[in-house]
Amino acid sequence: MKKVVACLVLLAIAAAACGWYAYLHRNMLVEYTEEQKLAVEMPTKSSISLQNMSAALTSDDGSMYVIANSKKTIYKLDASDKIQYEIVETPDTVSELNNFNELAVDSKGYLYTVNTVLDSYGLRVKSEQIVRFTPKGVFDRVIHRLDYYDQNNKKRLRVGNFKSLMVQDDVLYYYVNADSDVTQYRFGEGASEKQTTFSFKLPDNKYLEEVQGIARGSIYYSTRSGEIYSLAADGRSSVVYPLPGTNRTNRNYPESLKADGNGNLYFLDYYMNAISRLNLKNPYVLETLFSAEEQQAKGNELSFYDMRSLMVNGNGELTVTVMDRIMQLGSNGEVKRTIDSALYSGGYRSMRLLTWGAALVALIAFSAAALIYYVYVMKRRISLMLKQIMVFVPIIVISMSVLSYFIYTNFSKKLEEESLRELAMLAHNGRNLIDGDKLEQMNSPLDYMNEDYQKFRRSMDFVFEGKSDFRNDDYYKALYRVENGVIYRLIEDDDSAYMYQPFESTPANAQVIKEGKVVTDQWVDDTGSWMYALSPLYNAKGEVVGLYEISKNLEGIVxxxxxxxxxxxxxxxxxxxxxxxxxxxxxYFQLASIRKLRKSVTEIASGNWDVSVSIRTRDEVQDLGEKFNMMTQHIRDYIAQITRFSEAYYRFVPQQFLQYLDKRSILDVQLGDQVEQDMSILVTNIRSFYRMSKRLTPEENFNFINSYLKRFGPYIHHNGGLVNKYLGAGIMALFPNASGSDDALRSAIEMRRELDIYNMHRANSGYKPVDIGIAIHKGPLRLGIIGEEKRMENNVISDDVNMANELEKLTDTLGVSVLATEHVMRTVVNRDRFQYRCLGLIRVEGKDAPIVLYDVYEGDTETIRALKDRTKALFERGVELYQVGRFYDAREAFVQVIKINRQDQAAKLYFYMCDEYYQNGTTSDWNGTLSVS
Structure with a gap:
């Protein structure tokens, strides 16, 4: 007993310690998906995609700091794009959301950022604080904190009053904007508190957007109405952009304003889809440093709608943040480097493996402790009531937990549907409050906070007045202007949103403009996940001149x-x-009548032989159980023997085969029974098995083949397939259902993926990898029983089976892993969910007419899939040119494919044939096919 108790104590300690460690490092177990939902992150993963980024900063030592995952995560990357650490901010309560804004780093590697705390709806700023992290990514201290209380209805939305974190000589400088007053603070190493350096006032009716510079005389700031001002040493402000005669308009709003310290200002210009540079020595000339038009001419597709911020260092090199990538530009605007993913460092991967190991140990320790406890207690002579409680209480708890989950899931779904209906209703009601004609009169950021602007703002909020069911703070509101098919932001419940910034056209807002009806949808960007409703706004002519949006933050809903x-x-x-x-x-009361069980068990023993009783209660119930077991033991043995016989013959004659012949069991099968079916045929074989088998003994050959078939055969069964026969080192399988083509393709893809795992295990054991070819064809075939009365077996007879065998031999020649015919691909139900490309008309040995074949490469390695995806259109264009005899053009297309993917065997075959036909001409009977025999 002491050993059992000691074991339970040790297991409990191990489960608690490992579970607590895994909880503290839970960010190692999950990752953000593109929809900004948390998903389990496998420990073997070596890289992560950078998604929904809002800011990036390159330090002097080449390290990069990135705010990603809709402002929820900060990554530090070294010069080789390896993650050094990640910071995931978690809210203090479920009624709050946290965002990271702004980045600054000193020469020692201390990171400064603004942690903004929002309400549960993701709109109102409750507080914000400038925090510092150590070079290891560990929280160090709070430097400055601001709390917001909605006094006099002056509330901050989405962002607070902190502006422009900058580091100079390891001293942090930043600004706090309060109405028309702007105050600069500094915090240096060794200082216990922040210090106020100076303040200045904004010009009348101007509102601060961004500030650049530290010392008066070299400070520049932008306003919400689109101007850039210079702050002189005496505190006076003067406009430096736009000046009269500047080659831009008032719609060229300067966003993400940055200065390089050499008299140059940089900013994003969404109106021009460009990054502009302004030399203050000649402020009348604005230089386009980087533009979408120029990049498109170079073949680099770039959406300025996804541009989020830019950073500039002292020598004028830029770090530009796009939602899905980071671009580093030279001082001349040339793209030097693009980053869209980050690698896990060795230390980081070790930490992730350790965290996963701790979680696994905790689970195993807890399960083992529970098992030992139950086994130990159940073996002891204790009250039957206590034993029943130990069994049924967990069942009740688990059942109620499952019930809670289903209630929560169904309610959440209904809540989301109801929220979309509410948004649609509010958007529909709100559009009647906006004057479309006056909306057309707003033409530039200069209209910011004018009379019409404020009237529109009141109208947007008015829809909630008098409606007790709705709170204005629950909803995000936005007003857009539509002009010449382009959508512009005008007013939003986000104090960081720019006026008259072009907005990306999506199917949802395009439908609103085209059809003039309210549309609901969901959206994910660097600010978070949203559900929204869009309503059209009309002018007096009945033209759609604007959009009114009502949305909700999905994180708040979560x-x-x-x-x-x-x-x-x-x-x-x-x-x-x-x-x-x-x-x-x-x-307790049922125990009084437990002896009545003797009569019930005796009645069961009189005929119901399928019931067995295992009782170890050491009481009268056990006596009844022993008599019952003695009486039924020989019956169970006989039934078990019959069951084993049934299971054994199903191994030789699959049950599906009997179903096709309309037979209930093997006893009903007669020689000559047959039926015709239209099925998909899958043939797979190990390539070069003959050479490999010669190096093995007969016993090793048998063991290898059985191991291989045991590993890959289940993928056929799991996808509704039937293994018709084993071809030595291969398999011939049939897929009979209406979705047989889909099932066969899924089975092939899963086998190819399993092959990678299988080869990894073989490599760990010192064996060479193997490769397999898979061919899939579809057609009519006849299934039946052949042989003679003393020896029969099931078989399939069809010319299409021979075709599948011949196609499998071509997989190695064509350099493909899964080869499918046109008949298969034409009958695939969900064709778009597979990755494939057309190989064109190919002549198969023994067949007169050529057939169209497809390379299904979804099961290939990630690298090969990426290369084939990249070259798919070019490859298939080359095939089309080849088939019409344009060999020179086709050859050039395949050359481009091979340059990108040097392992593309099919492209090489086409290239050689194009070159041959181009040089020497074709035969008179050539009909556009590729001969690979």
Whole structure:
């Protein structure tokens, strides 16, 4: 007993310690998807995609700091794009959301950022603080904190008052904007508190957007109305952009303003789709440093709608943040480097493996402790009531937990549907409050906060007045201007949103403009995940001149769902407790009648031989169980023997085969039974198996083949297939259902993926890798029983089976892993979910007419898939040119394919044939086919 107790204590300690460690490092177990949802991150993953980025900063030592995952994560990357650390901010309560804004780093590697705390709806700023992290990414201290209380209805939305974190000589400088007053603060190493350096006032009716510079006389700031001002040493402000005669308009709004310290200002210009540079020595000439038009001419597709920020260092080199990539530009605007993913460093991967190991150990230790506890207690002579409680209480708890999950899931779905209906209704009501004719009169950021602007703002909020069911703070509102098919931002519930910034055209907003109806949808960007409704705004002529948007932050909805789930769990916990008490009372009274079980068991023993009883209670119930078992043992043995016989013959004659012949069992099968079916045929073989088998003994050959078939055969069964026969080192399988083509393709893809794992295990054991070819064809075939009365077997007879065998031999020649015919691809139900390319008309040995073949490369390695995806259009264009006899053009197309993917065997075959035909001409009977025999 002491050993059992000691073992339980050790297992409990191990489970608690490892579980706590895994909880503290839980960010190592999950990752953000493109939809900004958390998903399990496998420990073997070596890289991560950088998604929904809002800012990036390159330090002097080449390290890069990135705010990603809709402002929820900060990554530090070294010069080789390896992650040094990541910071994931978690809110203090479920009624809050946290965002990272701004980045600055000193020469010692200390990182400064603004942590903005929003309400549960992701709109109102509750507080913000400038925080510092050590060079290891560990929280160090809070430097400055601001709290917001909505006094006099002056609330900050999405962003706070902190502006422009900058580091000079390892001293942090930043600004705080309060109405028309702007104050600069500094915080140096060794200082215990921040220090105020100076303040200045903004010009009348101007509102601060961004500030650059530290010392007066070299400070520049932009306003919400689109101007750039210079702050002189005496505190006076003067306009430096746009000046009269500048070759830009008031719509060239300067966003993400930056200065390089050499008299140059840089900013994003969404109106021109460009990054502009302004030399203050000649402010009348604005230089286009980098433009989307120029990049498109170079073949680099770039959407300026996804541009989020830029940073500039002292020598004029830029770091530009796009939602899905980071570009480093030279001082002349040339793209030097693009980053869209980050690698895990060795230390980071070790930490992830350690965290996964701790989580696994915790799970195993807990399961082992529970198992030992139950086995130990159940073997002891204790009250039957206590034993029943130990069994049924977990069942009740698990059942109630499952019930909680389904209630929560169904309610969440209905809540989301209801939210979309509410948004549509509010958007529809709100559009009647906006005057479309006056909306057309707003032409540039100079209209910011003018009379019409404020009237529109009041109208946008007015839709919630008098409606007790809706809170204005719950919803995000936006007003857009539509002009010549282009959508411009005008007014938004986001104090960081720019006026008259072009907005990306999406199918949803395009539908609103085209059809003039309210549309609901969901959206994910660097600010978070949203559900929204868009309504058209009309002028007096009935033309759509604007859009009115009402949206909700999905992260806020998730927080409310958590609160809902907590309430459901609490209520169900109370119900569960009451049920447990009632169960204990009922069990207590049922013990008085337990002896009646003897009669019931005797009645069961009189004919129901399928029931067995295993009782170790050391009481009268055990006596009844022993008599029952003695009486039924020989019956169970006989039934077990019959069952084993049935299971054995199914190994030789699959049950599906009997179903096709309309036979109930093997006893009904007669020689000559047959049926015709239209099926997909999959043939797979190990390539070069003959050479490999010569190096093995007969026993090793048998062991290898059985190991191989045991590993790959289940993928056929799991996808509804039937293994018709084993071809030595291969398999011939049939897929009979209406979705047989889809099932066969899925089976082939899964086998190719399993091959990578299989070869990895072989490599670990010192064996050479193997390769397989898979061919899939579809056609009519006849299944039946052949042989003679003393020896029969099932078989399939069809010319299409021979075709599948011949196609499998071509996979190695064509350099493809899965080869499918046109008949297969034409009958695929979900064709778009597979990755494939057309190989063209190919002549197969023994066949008169050529057939169209397809290379299904979804099961290939990630690198090969990426290369084939990249060259798919070019390859298929080359095939089309080849088939019409344009060999020179086709050859050039295949040359381009081979340059990108040097392992493309099919492209090489086409290239050689194009070159041959181009040089020497074709034969008179050539009909556009590729001969590979």
């Amino acid at each position: 927080q409310h769902r958590k609160q809902l789930l907590r309430g459901i769990v609490q209520n169900l916990a109370i119900i569960t407790g009451v049920l447990i008490v009632l169960f204990m009372v009922m069990t």
